[in-house]
Amino acid sequence: MSAATNNVGIVIVSHSPLIARGAADMVRQMVGDSVPLAWCGGNPAGGLGTDMAAILQAIEDAWSDAGVAIFVDLGGAETNSEMAVEAIGAPRSALIAICNAPIVEGAVMAAAEASGGASLARVVATAEELSPS
Amino acid sequence: MNATAQIAQSPVSVSIGALIERCRSEIATHADRLNGLDCAIGDGDHGTNMLRGFDALLAERELLNALPIDETLVEAGRILVMTIGGASGPLYGTLLIELGRALGSGVVNNEFSSAFQQAVDAVAKRGKSKGGDKTLLDVLYPVADLLDEQHDIEGLPGMAFAFAESTVPLQAMRGRASFLGERSIGHMDPGAASCALLIAAVCRALNEGCRA
Numbered sequence: 001m002s003a004a005t006n007n008v009g010i011v012i013v014s015h016s017p018l019i020a021r022g023a024a025d026m027v028r029q030m031v032g033d034s035v036p037l038a039w040c041g042g043n044p045a046g047g048l049g050t051d052m053a054a055i056l057q058a059i060e061d062a063w064s065d066a067g068v069a070i071f072v073d074l075g076g077a078e079t080n081s082e083m084a085v086e087a088i089g090a091p092r093s094a095l096i097a098i099c100n101a102p103i104v105e106g107a108v109m110a111a112a113e114a115s116g117g118a119s120l121a122r123v124v125a126t127a128e129e130l131s132p133s
Numbered sequence: 134m135n136a137t138a139q140i141a142q143s144p145v146s147v148s149i150g151a152l153i154e155r156c157r158s159e160i161a162t163h164a165d166r167l168n169g170l171d172c173a174i175g176d177g178d179h180g181t182n183m184l185r186g187f188d189a190l191l192a193e194r195e196l197l198n199a200l201p202i203d204e205t206l207v208e209a210g211r212i213l214v215m216t217i218g219g220a221s222g223p224l225y226g227t228l229l230i231e232l233g234r235a236l237g238s239g240v241v242n243n244e245f246s247s248a249f250q251q252a253v254d255a256v257a258k259r260g261k262s263k264g265g266d267k268t269l270l271d272v273l274y275p276v277a278d279l280l281d282e283q284h285d286i287e288g289l290p291g292m293a294f295a296f297a298e299s300t301v302p303l304q305a306m307r308g309r310a311s312f313l314g315e316r317s318i319g320h321m322d323p324g325a326a327s328c329a330l331l332i333a334a335v336c337r338a339l340n341e342g343c344r345a
Contacts, residue, residue, distance in 0.1 A: 043218025076220035083223045
């Protein structure tokens with residue numbers, strides 16, 4: 001098991017694969033491979049949109065026993081991520097959080113927090129401080 | 134015959150495969166119009182997304198036809214979630230999955246309307262939305278009420294289209310259309326439009342099936 005699996009994982013879900021990949025690049029630049037990271041973007045036909053199967057795969061790819069924080073852009077990314085978390089089911093679903101935070105800033109700040117070994121709750125709280133309450 | 138009783142006996146009068154074909158054909162016929170409605174207040178892909186979902190259902194119609202009705206609904210819902218690729222996937226998927234679960238958990242035939250109501254509530258929860266927000270709920274909730282009142286199935290398609298029409302003067306409170314604020318007023322909600330088309334297609338198929 002690599003050291004990375006001890007830290008909270010980050011998943012980025014955008015309607016656009018370019019945005020998801022770009023945000024992931026920014027996370028990597030910040031934290032290297034110290035946090036598990038995966039991204040997905042685009043609908044099942046390759047257009048702009050979201051794809052629940054791809055979200056499920058991204059969660060698996062970024063899985064950590066410490067939990068996974070998901071960052072989404074717009075409506076469908078959030079609802080499809082919720083469906084994916086439900087499809088994964090208990091007990092693992094309790095270790096997955098969909099963050100109410102801006103996708104790029106949220107993912108980068110969450111990853112920085114996660115790279116220091118913070119808990120899922122701490123990682124999520126850090127990202128969500130970016131959102132007006 | 135009232136709609137609830139007719140829907141309850143539908144498996145013997147209309148095949149699931151035929152129902153899927155009717156719904157898919159209705160979406161295909163109106164895909165451009167749904168894209169146009171979505172273009173006005175959203176991202177313009179609602180018709181394309183729905184058609185992708187119903188193409189996937191059509192491809193699986195033999196499997197869906199072979200299952201008990203509750204399992205058919207759950208599986209069809211899962212297929213829509215996996216293929217539509219927009220917020221409509223989880224919304225329509227939740228409707229079918231929860232309807233299937235409600236029917237499978239022992240709701241008897243004459244309680245179809247309560248199963249439908251449960252499923253619509255689940256859609257509202259999934260979308261964190263309610264009636265009046267200019268969404269497909271503005272068709273689903275009043276249709277659920279009509280089912281509850283044992284409304285005639287012949288009249289349901291016209292009523293469903295009227296409910297979709299009633300979203301025109303509303304300001305969108307959920308989804309991308311809500312980003313437009315007051316500018317969302319004056320347009321029909323694309324989700325309400327596709328919902329009315331599908332309800333009408335199902336009702337007409339059931340009605341013809343029962344007459345056959």
